[in-house]
Amino acid sequence: MESVNFGGDNPQPRFGHTICVIAPNKIALFGGAVGDTGRYVITGDVYIGDMTSKKWKRIEASGSVPTNRAAHQSLAIELNQMIIFGGAVGGGGLADDNLYVFELRDDTGTWVTVPVIGTTPGRRYGHTMVLIKPHLIVFGGNTGQEPVNDVWSFNLEKSPYSWQKLECSSEQPNVRVYHSAALCTTGSANGMMVAFGGRTNDQGALNDTWGLRKHRDGRWDWVRAPYRNQTEQPLQRYQHSTLFLGTLMLVIGGRSNNVGETLPFEIYDTETSDWYKFQAIQRFRHSSWLIDQFLYLHGGFDSDQPNIPTEGILRLNLNTRFAQTPQLLRQMNTLKTDQSFTQSFNPRPPTNQAQTQDQFRRTNQQQAMVKNQNNNQQIRVSSATNKNIRLANQAIVAMTYGPEEDITNQVKKVPIDKLQDEHKKLGAGFQDPNSQNKSQFLDQLCQPFVQNLLIPKDYQSIPPNSNLLTGIRKDMIIKLCDEVQRILDKEPIVLKLRRPIKIYGNLNGQFLDLMRFFDHFKAPYDNLYNGDIDSQDYLFLGDYVDRGTRSLEIVLLLFTLKLKYADQIHLLRGHHEDAKINKIYGFADECFIKFAEDIMDPNSIYQRINRVFQYLPLAAVIEDKILCVHGGIGQTMRTVDEIELIQRPLEIVHDPKTYQQKIALELLWSDPCLSEDELENQPNTERDIFQNRQIIRFGTNRVSKFLQENNLNIIIRSHEPTLEGFERQNNNVITVFSCPDYGTNSQNNKGSMLTISKRGEIIPKVILPVNSTSESRWIDLEEPIQRKKGFAKYVVIDNDEQQYRKRQFTPLRSKKSSSQKQFT
Numbered sequence: 001m002e003s004v005n006f007g008g009d010n011p012q013p014r015f016g017h018t019i020c021v022i023a024p025n026k027i028a029l030f031g032g033a034v035g036d037t038g039r040y041v042i043t044g045d046v047y048i049g050d051m052t053s054k055k056w057k058r059i060e061a062s063g064s065v066p067t068n069r070a071a072h073q074s075l076a077i078e079l080n081q082m083i084i085f086g087g088a089v090g091g092g093g094l095a096d097d098n099l100y101v102f103e104l105r106d107d108t109g110t111w112v113t114v115p116v117i118g119t120t121p122g123r124r125y126g127h128t129m130v131l132i133k134p135h136l137i138v139f140g141g142n143t144g145q146e147p148v149n150d151v152w153s154f155n156l157e158k159s160p161y162s163w164q165k166l167e168c169s170s171e172q173p174n175v176r177v178y179h180s181a182a183l184c185t186t187g188s189a190n191g192m193m194v195a196f197g198g199r200t201n202d203q204g205a206l207n208d209t210w211g212l213r214k215h216r217d218g219r220w221d222w223v224r225a226p227y228r229n230q231t232e233q234p235l236q237r238y239q240h241s242t243l244f245l246g247t248l249m250l251v252i253g254g255r256s257n258n259v260g261e262t263l264p265f266e267i268y269d270t271e272t273s274d275w276y277k278f279q280a281i282q283r284f285r286h287s288s289w290l291i292d293q294f295l296y297l298h299g300g301f302d303s304d305q306p307n308i309p310t311e312g313i314l315r316l317n318l319n320t321r322f323a324q325t326p327q328l329l330r331q332m333n334t335l336k337t338d339q340s341f342t343q344s345f346n347p348r349p350p351t352n353q354a355q356t357q358d359q360f361r362r363t364n365q366q367q368a369m370v371k372n373q374n375n376n377q378q379i380r381v382s383s384a385t386n387k388n389i390r391l392a393n394q395a396i397v398a399m400t401y402g403p404e405e406d407i408t409n410q411v412k413k414v415p416i417d418k419l420q421d422e423h424k425k426l427g428a429g430f431q432d433p434n435s436q437n438k439s440q441f442l443d444q445l446c447q448p449f450v451q452n453l454l455i456p457k458d459y460q461s462i463p464p465n466s467n468l469l470t471g472i473r474k475d476m477i478i479k480l481c482d483e484v485q486r487i488l489d490k491e492p493i494v495l496k497l498r499r500p501i502k503i504y505g506n507l508n509g510q511f512l513d514l515m516r517f518f519d520h521f522k523a524p525y526d527n528l529y530n531g532d533i534d535s536q537d538y539l540f541l542g543d544y545v546d547r548g549t550r551s552l553e554i555v556l557l558l559f560t561l562k563l564k565y566a567d568q569i570h571l572l573r574g575h576h577e578d579a580k581i582n583k584i585y586g587f588a589d590e591c592f593i594k595f596a597e598d599i600m601d602p603n604s605i606y607q608r609i610n611r612v613f614q615y616l617p618l619a620a621v622i623e624d625k626i627l628c629v630h631g632g633i634g635q636t637m638r639t640v641d642e643i644e645l646i647q648r649p650l651e652i653v654h655d656p657k658t659y660q661q662k663i664a665l666e667l668l669w670s671d672p673c674l675s676e677d678e679l680e681n682q683p684n685t686e687r688d689i690f691q692n693r694q695i696i697r698f699g700t701n702r703v704s705k706f707l708q709e710n711n712l713n714i715i716i717r718s719h720e721p722t723l724e725g726f727e728r729q730n731n732n733v734i735t736v737f738s739c740p741d742y743g744t745n746s747q748n749n750k751g752s753m754l755t756i757s758k759r760g761e762i763i764p765k766v767i768l769p770v771n772s773t774s775e776s777r778w779i780d781l782e783e784p785i786q787r788k789k790g791f792a793k794y795v796v797i798d799n800d801e802q803q804y805r806k807r808q809f810t811p812l813r814s815k816k817s818s819s820q821k822q823f824t
Helices: 326-345 356-372 416-431 436-453 474-490 511-521 551-564 587-595 605-613 640-645 659-669 700-709 783-787 799-805
Strands: 002-004 018-023 026-034 041-050 055-058 061-063 073-078 081-085 088-090 099-105 108-113 128-132 135-142 147-155 163-165 180-184 192-196 209-214 220-224 241-245 248-252 265-269 274-278 287-291 294-298 305-309 313-317 394-398 411-415 494-497 501-504 537-540 569-571 619-622 626-628 696-698 714-717 726-729 733-736 751-756 762-767
Touching: 018 081, 018 287, 026 073, 026 081, 026 099, 041 088, 073 128, 081 135, 128 180, 128 192, 135 192, 135 209, 180 241, 180 248, 192 241, 192 248, 241 287, 248 294, 265 326, 274 326, 436 474, 436 551, 474 551, 474 605, 494 537, 494 640, 501 511, 511 551, 511 751, 511 762, 551 569, 551 587, 551 605, 587 605, 619 640, 640 659, 700 714, 733 751
Parallel strands: 018 073, 061 108, 494 619, 501 537, 537 569, 626 714, 714 733
Antiparallel strands: 002 313, 018 026, 026 041, 041 055, 073 081, 081 099, 099 108, 128 135, 135 147, 147 163, 180 192, 192 209, 209 220, 241 248, 248 265, 265 274, 287 294, 294 313, 394 411, 501 751, 619 626, 726 733, 751 762
16 A cells, blocks of 8 residues: 655544545545544544645534544535534543534535434444435444444435334344444445444454345345355454445455454455455554545554554555456456446536535524424424425325225235226225235245246256256146236336336346346345345346247246236347247247147147237336337337337237337337448348348437437347447447357357446446356257157248248347447
8 A cells, every 4th residue: 555645734643533525536534533542532623635636624613513522423415515423432421312414615614413303323332324315324333331233214305304213124233333334336235235344242353244225115124145155254353444346345454353463455246245355454443435446544553553543544556456356357347337338328417515404404493493482293394405396106005895904915006107007906806805815826836936947046056958847837837827917918018117227138048147147136036135126126128038948947937027026027028029930939949849749739838928928018118218128119100109009919910011010010120220320221131031121220310309209318129139248329229138149150249237226327237158068058940840750740830931940140230330339
């Protein structure tokens, strides 16, 4: 590490203080103890550090100034604002349990006490505090009597302001003090407070990691983080610090129960559950922060001089430190890619200066007026900045048929646009008021499919070409199809979706690659650490079947997930979800091979699944701004509303006669032009396999006009492989393709899916082609006919269809050099 020399009003060497980044290249230091540990003095200083000019300035603050304190917590809540809570005042005393907000204005500072009603977390020190907007989360610490493990939430946007003690039904961390916690803002742990280490009630140091997050239904839960390599665990420590750099949790400094022990600088990858160790950073009771790829430290004690606090700032270039660890460098590069990708699609408009502190000040004045008037009624003071009325996108619906009935299982969230259809369900509910039996039936139906197919942590141990459908009978598949079709039939043909959401492109029977995605970037199931269905929606853009050897596995898994999580799993139709196509390109062959069925039998698995395909939606609109389809917008459709006129069940007509037939065909089959310079629509001979001249590549002018007339920003689609797994064109069309190494010609493309965060950031997540595998990935479309005489008895292939089977895999999108752009 290197020293960074600052000028100006340099703070005295100290420990137990806090530093947080309150503006770009601006830090705020508060409190701490100066002097050595035998003759220390607690302070309440505020210093502002300018990371550009490298100068400190001591701020003389006015207002409700907090008492001097150390071992407290502070964090930034708005631009140039920080909030503090708790701490110790020396001599065994504890600071009060008020919340204080500091605001910097033109080199002067003011303090305001946050008005709070009701119970508080009480006085404590050595705790952690994290902001999961809009909730301030306080965890653990020491109350002066003992360490605790309670968790408290404070909503900064809801007046009157009050603390809420969180009651978590899951397994919880041990009591602890001097631990660390930080917020992860990307990847599979996005939105999760991650706590590490600390010292428990027997003075023993800890090395466990826990995640806390909020579910969409309002519940909060803890989950213990897994460590992939049980023999390579992090060292136990306390009085350390942690920070997040993308998906990487940095564990910095600290001390252990072994006097003089040197603790390495350790990194936990929340995506892979791996730990990495580096040369020690010998600090404890320090402060740390990140700016770009640089890690900064200030104050605290050096292990070599544990009684005298250090002075000055140290800086570590993480690119240099990680130079010999390609896994971490890859994460760093991904973070840079993510930021440029986000900025290109989500330019941030300038915002007015935050009014949080003014809001607290006005609330204090309002409460004082109420007290002066001797009014015992509580009043609600609205935020002065929140003048707009906002409507929720969901309603809470409960169904009951008697005053004594338990409605626990009858309460659900319903999208506003589906609320008018709820009355239609009353009849069925009246006939069977106890829906628990139905719920148990569905759980039992889903269980074998989940057990056999949702295996993101076990797929690597599967023997090549093994049968994953063991124990799954034909009647179970038919029942699954029946239930999923009922759900799809009630959904609109154009889905209205919300953020955050993950978007997957073509899967084409590549089941093991889907498991790789689920392994690396979390899966849609209930396990809180490896699953994220409670915090993310999932959208799949179609082409689940054909070409690959495990189309059935993908379809049955997605159908099961749709049945279990109907409001979070969304399935669009691709051009291969069409019996005329998937009879040619492998799905029919696969159903015959795996279930030895006559695929022309109306009661066959093949026919039943294809009837479900006819009910799949054709498009989705996310937050009214992003249109998602499988192929594209073609040349016919004028407005998104025209899609809603298409009736289901829908059979795709490849030589369309009506307007709606033409729109449906183009949604599934059209592509954007290969060059941004191609302004007008172009013929698409590669897609016109039936030679009907109905398929085109839509040009730049077509895209711009359609988006403008429909008040949309972006089109997200799949349908074509891309070298990097994703591709943007003109900043308004994104192609995402989730099949790495697609095709028998070894195109060596990457696979990708997109995440759209709650704030609208669009981030690609990429997996690489596998080097080698003994698994047969692609169906040989010609060999079965020649090898098995009986095959024609079940799969009748005419001469034209045999010619179609010889068609090559869809080639990679190859853009002209003048229009190629990289995400760097």
